[in-house]
Amino acid sequence: MTVGQQARGSAGSAGRRRSRRDEILEIAVGLFAARGYHGVSMDDIGAAAGVTGPALYHHFAGKEAMLAAALIPVSEGLLDGGRDRAASRPGDPRGALESLIDFHVDFALANPAVIALHLHELDRLPDEPRRRIRKLQRLYVEEWVTVLTALHPGLPDGEARVLAHAAFGLMNSTPFLGGEVDRRRRAALLRAAATAALLADTDS
Template identity: 90%
Template sequence: MAVEQQARGAANGTNGAGRRRSRRDEILEIAVGLFAARGYHGVSMDDIGAAAGVTGPALYHHFAGKEAMLAAALIPVSEGLLAGGRERAANHPNDPRGTLESLIDFHVDFALANPAVIALHLHELDRLPDEPRRRIRRLQRLYVEEWVTVLTALHPGLPDGEARVLAHAAFGLMNSTPFLGGEVDRRRRAELLRGATLAALLAPTDPA
């Protein structure tokens, strides 16, 4: 229930920087938390409206339905990851180690801030219609290629296919945040995830 409670508790009208969020953003955040906690089919529009404190007509003013909410939650995330990955790669020209460290910092920060979105992506992406699902998959592939580029630079001779294996393994590690308990504080969780991911990706890749 942690992700559901997190989403409900965050629906106070401001983001982390204190800027007022739109009502649409608040509703979407609550929907994401409910989907992540109960599953897409375990949540109705009435459930979302009740949790957000809005009536049916007001809810449909913002979103045509659950599929629209799911797309609105996942597409911007994929767009933001790609844009952020490209930005960090551009900030470290000719420095693959610096690029890798920056990419890891970026993704770990994202994963810790968005466990409900990660859970939603892992379990509910296939609920989307073909077009938005294909769009998300394409954005994801492009993001993976940012990691492939830096990994092949760090490990000369590493085939692209093997670099993709390493990249996806790293995502699995960093995207474990929906399953982490609260017994370790966020700062330490970030340190552990960064250190483990960096060590895994810097390990020798030569066949035994």
Template identity: 75%
Template structure:
């Protein structure tokens, strides 16, 4: 006989298996971040990924397409994640800010190569994807601005925007941090520094 526990037990969904395209893109991002966009050829990427030229072009039209594929989804997911965290705390600006900081610090620690790519290579994109990324970024910044102006009513929106960009500078420093400090401690330091920069305490 089937028990209630057995009937109600659900199997967690299996994590999505990474595709070959995802693997190639990750390798390309790492190479772009370490050598610069112009310092990497499609042959370099194919060699590092163990993929022949025709197979590589089956996944991406070229290096430019790889940049677009790396940067647009990241900007999209940051905006979506930021909105989710703000929505969790509709009347608690301090809790929302803490959640935003936790979210962005974890992103920055997990994706230093993507951050380096964004900092140094964004202007190499064609106009339309570059405008799309900039728009997503502006919307993400405004999530922070809304929380900051609620938490600190003395700030004008433009002033809160200055603080938000300064906070991103702190959190997005991960490409330049060595491994001397353990990851959890790095996260704590970045969170504390960002919170202090935004609130003064």
């Protein structure tokens, strides 16, 4: 399953066979996250994937293309999933918020390398794909803002964005979590922390 498919959470995608391109991209993402963008060469990626130089360039024009191919589908998938979940409970903003949190926690646990890549390497992209990703991210945040302002009447949009970004900081901590706590318990703790942050009294 590609990172974009993971972000979308498609139930039918789990059984699909990954392409060679998807496999190479996953290896590249892992290397970028572990060593940093400048610490990885195309030769390193080819060696890790067992692919020769010409075959590697058949799939990707270079490292920038790999970075864009990793981050753009994820941002698109988060927006699609966020829209679905924000609209899933009409008249029930608390239920919509819980659905958004479940969705994002599942994504964060499945994609720690992609989150690390986004945090540290997004600025390596050329202007156009970087602007596209930033726009998709802003639209995703606005789905949370819509739910939060419905849940907290009178909460200004700007303050709702502060709360949303604070919750993302909690949920996107997965690249830094060790393995001493099993995945199910990590999910429960992240959901509880994000829920507590977003349901806190905003009038004080």
